[in-house]
Amino acid sequence: MNILRSAFSLASPGGTQGRLSVFIFHRVLPETDPLFPDEPDAQSFARTLDWIKSWFNVLPLDVAVNHLKQQDLPARAAVITFDDGYADNRTIALPILLQYGLTATFFIATGFLDGGRMWNDTVIESVRRCKESVLDLTPLELGIHCIANTIEKCHAIQDIIGNIKYLPVTERTDLTEKIANIANVNPADNLMMTSAQVVEMRAAGMQIGAHTVSHPILASISLDDAREEIMSSKKCLEQLLGEKITLFAYPNGKPGVDYKPEHAALIRGLGFDSAVSTAWGVAEYSSDIYQIPRFTPWDKSKFRFGIRLLRNFSAHQ
DSSP: OHHHHHHHHHHOOOBTTOOBEEEEEOOOBSSOBTTBTTSOBHHHHHHHHHHHHHHOEEOOHHHHHHHHHHTOBOTTEEEEEEEEOBHHIIIIIHHHHHHTTOOOEEEEOGGGTTTOOOHHHHHHHHHHHOOSSEEEOGGGTSOEEEOSSHHHHHHHHHHHHHHHTTSOHHHHHHHHHHHHHHHTOOOOSOSBOOHHHHHHHHHTTOEEEEOOSSOOOGGGSOHHHHHHHHHHHHHHHHHHHTSOOOEEEOSSOOBTTTBOHHHHHHHHHTTOSEEEOOOSSOBOTTSOTTSBOOOOOOOSSHHHHHHHHHHGGGSOO
């Protein structure tokens, strides 16, 4: 739609008025998941990339940040990012990105590489695979959840995750393993990338950034523990790839809730060149490059996707 491309040119003209849009993804599934219908599958991801490519000039994140600082961004500048390090980033997303000639930055939570599993996936798979119609988590003080159908399972997952998200990492992990035991489920251990797959991603021209080791909510742990989480993930990736890691994504990423100004200062002091949040909006030359906003519309139609994306240019920064 040429009218949308023109609108993006007006909203993001480049140069001193340049504005950077950063898209955020987590997974690209082989097919639609009824529990998470807004999570893209291969077909919808390809469609979204087609829209993005037709509207934007997609850049690697480090290149975009340098242009941002120098106030010479191209018009309609954009970056594509992924968080966490799911295996489908390599098996499904990467071939599609290469098909469209686009690059992306993948932020890896290193503690889950090579057979690890994120705590929220333990919850999701426990609820998904539980053969009972009711999941009684009262022994864990997490209530009783009806899970007889997809809608009930969705509500149960949201409720359980919401109740444990901000707990300390060890307690959070222990709880989720107990949930799996109560559900009588052995969740998959191949959801995340292997170290070899991360190397393959980099060799294919993708960028790799740090995302801590165990994906803690930084605001809920001590600054010393946050420093250890961040530096350990950075060093792990540097050893794996044989290059300096300069990009970071805050776990969960909501400013003032999931991380605070002292964490942005910490990232700066630890040798990173930029960091991304999950706040809506776009970055301008005056923006803090250690708190770059990200946003991806969830709409299925090209027009609605584009309109919501345009509205993001006026989101609070």
